[in-house]
Amino acid sequence: MNFIKTLVAAGLVAASTSAMAADITGAGATFPFPVYSKWADAYKKETGNSLNYQSIGSGAGIKQIQAKTVTFGATDAPLKAEQLDKFGLVQWPMVMGAIVPVVNLEGVKPGELVLSGEVLGDIYLGKITKWNDPAIVKLNPNLKLPSDAIAVVRRSDGSGTSFNFTDYLSKANAEWKTKVGAGTAVEWPVGVGAKGNEGVAGNIGQTRNAIGYVEYAYAKQNKLTHAALINKAGKTVQPTIAAFQAAAANADWASAPGYYVILTDQPGDASWPITAATFILMHKEPVDKAASAEAIKFFKWSFEKGGKMAEELDYIPMPDSVVKQVEKTWTADIKS
Numbered sequence: 001m002n003f004i005k006t007l008v009a010a011g012l013v014a015a016s017t018s019a020m021a022a023d024i025t026g027a028g029a030t031f032p033f034p035v036y037s038k039w040a041d042a043y044k045k046e047t048g049n050s051l052n053y054q055s056i057g058s059g060a061g062i063k064q065i066q067a068k069t070v071t072f073g074a075t076d077a078p079l080k081a082e083q084l085d086k087f088g089l090v091q092w093p094m095v096m097g098a099i100v101p102v103v104n105l106e107g108v109k110p111g112e113l114v115l116s117g118e119v120l121g122d123i124y125l126g127k128i129t130k131w132n133d134p135a136i137v138k139l140n141p142n143l144k145l146p147s148d149a150i151a152v153v154r155r156s157d158g159s160g161t162s163f164n165f166t167d168y169l170s171k172a173n174a175e176w177k178t179k180v181g182a183g184t185a186v187e188w189p190v191g192v193g194a195k196g197n198e199g200v201a202g203n204i205g206q207t208r209n210a211i212g213y214v215e216y217a218y219a220k221q222n223k224l225t226h227a228a229l230i231n232k233a234g235k236t237v238q239p240t241i242a243a244f245q246a247a248a249a250n251a252d253w254a255s256a257p258g259y260y261v262i263l264t265d266q267p268g269d270a271s272w273p274i275t276a277a278t279f280i281l282m283h284k285e286p287v288d289k290a291a292s293a294e295a296i297k298f299f300k301w302s303f304e305k306g307g308k309m310a311e312e313l314d315y316i317p318m319p320d321s322v323v324k325q326v327e328k329t330w331t332a333d334i335k336s
Contacts, residue, residue, distance in 0.1 A: 023288070024295045027054040028061020028074030029160050030196040032278040034217040035095055036074070038309050039302045051298060057196060059158020059184045065089065065281045071291045073281035076160020077184045081257040088284045090333045091258045092326040093277040094299065095306075096316040097215055098244045099165055100274070102201070102224040104210045105131065107144065109225065111238050114139045116230040117172020117265070117273065123150055123211060124169065125176060126190035131209060139230070146209065153203045153212035156193025158184045164276040165213045168264040172273070213274075217313045231273045232265050239272055244316050247275035253322045285335050293336050300327070 026036075033055040040051040054061075058075035065073025066087050074094075084091055101115055119135050122128040128135055131145045155162045163184045170177040180186050194203040194212075201218040204210045216239050219226045228238050237243050247266040253259055263275040280299065286292035303326075307317035318326070 023071075023291050024049065024051045024298060025053075025070045025291070026051065026061075026072045026074055026295070027056055027064045027070045028281075029058045029076045029278050030055045030198060031058075031076045031097060031099075031161050031215045031276070032074060032095060032315070033197070034215075034221070034313050035097075035306070035310050035315050038313065039298075039306045042305070042309065043298055043301055047301075049294060049298070055196060055198070057155075057157040058160030058163070062158075062281065065283070068283065068287050071282070071286070071288065071295045074278065075281060076276055076278045077163035078260045078262075078277070078279045079258065079281065080260055084258050089281050090284055090329060091260075091279050091281050092329055093253065093259050093261070093318055093322065094280050094302070095310050095318060096244065096248050096263070096275065096277045097217065097314070098239055098247075098272050098275045099161055099168075099213055100216050100219050100226040100239045101211060101213050101229070102204050102219050102226050103212075104204050104208055105146070105225065106208065111226060111228050112140075112143060113225070113227040114230065114236055115227045117168060120229075121169040121173025121176040124152060124154070124188070124190065125173075125179065126152075127175075148209045151207050151210040152191035153194055153200055153207070153210050154188050154191040155195070155200060157195050159196075160184060160276075160278065161197060161213065161215060162186070164262070164264055164274060167262055168274045171265040217315070220314060229273050231269075231271050232267055233269045233271070235269045237270065237272055239314075241311060241314060241316065243270055243272035244275050244314075246270035247272050248277075248316055251277075254325065259322075259326075282334060284333055289336055292334065296330055296334070303327075 044050050061073040064070045132147045167182040170182045194200045197214045197218045200212045201214050201222045204212045231237050246268050250266045251261050265273050303323045310317050
């Protein structure tokens with residue numbers, strides 16, 4: 001049983017036992033599912049309280065919290081201040097991670113293939129259709145690339161991972177920005193759709209000559225071949241904690257209403273260009289105040305004790321200064 005299947009099994013156990021303890025329910029982004037599952041397992045061992053988190057995509061998570069069917073929603077596409085106000089929601093960043101392009105190319109090892117945002121955008125626009133296209137060959141003069149057609153894979157569901165990926169493409173490829181743009185769901189010019197980071201990872205693993213995009217933990221745990229990227233500074237970078245931290249270092253959380261910060265295409269020689277935060281959404285006036293209070297306890301515990309677990313899965317914990325700010329937000333904005 002691979003890592004992701006194990007997490008799914010753990011989630012099902014949490015779902016079946018949640019009624020026995022505090023009933024914390026959450027739904028949304030697949031991007032943070034590995035780390036939320038790890039935190040939930042450790043939290044249950046320490047407190048006896050379970051967390052039932054449905055990894056169903058950011059779009060569905062936003063709909064569920066708006067409908068008040070869960071204690072919290074989770075999204076990688078943050079809501080703007082006016083959206084938060086409209087639905088009476090509070091939002092904060094929980095953890096940071098990164099999105100990586102992944103490929104299934106015979107003879108190519110992780111990190112060997114180099115891509116740029118311009119080329120990646122042209123692949124997803126359907127302009128570059130073969131692996132030995134001159135634009136890809138130019139970036140990879142020493143790689144033996146096949147003449148086979150590129151099998152493009154993208155998300156089929158409303159997705160914060162897609163939001164950050166398409167936001168990056170919009171910044172790196174002018175034609176993508178004009179013709180497609182950024183969003184949790186866009187009109188994809190080409191590609192086969194798959195549901196969740198899990199679905200994309202599974203599709204890439206089974207399809208020769210495929211390319212897709214997933215949260216880094218999914219690439220690593222499923223032993224997928226990631227590509228290196230040329231960042232905004234023109235440097236070729238690999239997806240590492242140091243590269244994610246370099247991108248995150250520029251974030252100005254303090255002055256952003258609702259903590260609305262997008263970390264794609266950040267400056268700096270060492271910055272990974274598709275770094276992203278993932279966010280929690282809760283109601284200012286919760287329907288179930290006991291469940292809401294218990295959820296806050298879980299998030300506080302995760303901030304205090306979950307940093308090392310996050311790093312083990314190649315996520316970046318939120319800086320202490322941001323955590324302190326978030327804790328003030330809980331006190332000020334969520335009625336207990």
